[in-house]
Amino acid sequence: MNNGTDMVRIAVFSDVHGNLPALEAVLNDIEKRGIQQKFCLGDLVDFAPWGNEVIEKIRDLNIPCLMGNHDERIAFNIPVIPLSKHSEEETEARFVAIDHSKKNITETNKKFLSELPFHLKLNYKVGGRHWNIQLVHSSLWSNDTYLYETESDELFSDMLKESQSDIIVMGHTHLSFKKYLKTTGWAVNCGSVGRSKEDNRLASYLILTMNEKEIFPEIVQIAYPIEETALAIEESAIPDYYAAFLRNENISVL
Template structure:
């Protein structure tokens, strides 16, 4: 089974449209969105409705959670006063322009999706979250202590855990008593922060021989794609959103 996983679009319609075009070449069996459809750009309604019309199973991101409740808090961990000020403008703008039907959709999104496979008499659990199983806005960075990551996955009964939120893709394989667990950050479609402005997503392949006891039987492919970054950046600059968000798109930071 070929599963497409994508996340953190953040109202970037040009990136989402390019993503959908890129995905077609992979002919996936399933597709899931791990949240944060809105925030930081001008197309929250358009992005939501592109997801809805395709009936893509989607979980709530922290930004979706806030906008769904018309909150002025997106659950974002801003580090500086400038970031906090810019963040206030972004959530105010998004709350102002998002439609009521779209807000209701965000409010009713589930927190997690869990998929159980039965292969070779083994159970294989795939868990999809936005930040972590414990908290929608917890950041699971690649340098998270191994013991901590294993504990999180064990408590959630997750053999493969896929998540977003940090906008920095990685794949870690954790070995616990010769049982392999896979932690996968799928990156960001519309606001990458790994120094590469291309959008990103993951193709996860699970086959009939996949097993928790064979680390190489589960394949994770990170895919990057081009989109009209300048169109997305110019849209920010032509709005009253902070110009810093345009620069972050151009630089992938």
């Protein structure tokens, strides 16, 4: 991408997980700020009941989107493997929720998910400076790797060097962070739109502002009608476990 203006702003979001009210709140906030270019890091489906509607909104708005691990599982009917970090209760709920998506996501929407790219590299020219932005779902090497702020600087520096980028933006963990590495650049997690694991449960996304001298990441967290989503989960075949999680009712989801 090439742009000769003095300043460029883009929005990046991830991990909607079928939560249409949260997605609409984020898109409205982006629009109010006058940001035209939007990118999604994937995981459109699972855990809230509007998987088809979320996919169709992303598609209809022509928002470039990556293939998250949940998108891949639904698109290709990949078996669910229990994770050791999950409790027995969460494991059972996870199986039911993913099976619900496999049965209810339309074939047209599964095809859309199957054709999403794994990575996306952006290049913006702002004034006389080129900025390279690497978008991934979870890492350069996998869409199912959990990288947290506590990871070593060396790990993030290696990704920045390998991708030859000034900033790498990821999602997947549902926990936002910004980490500046002096010699290599920024590692940023934009958090989750629809299934935040942060205590406030707000919908989270990233604004990147670029000028000729710097690239600046800002994590934005906004309220949305959480109770609307929680009630819709309870009225669906999706386990109530996830409604309780959204309400932050002393449930830990890893």
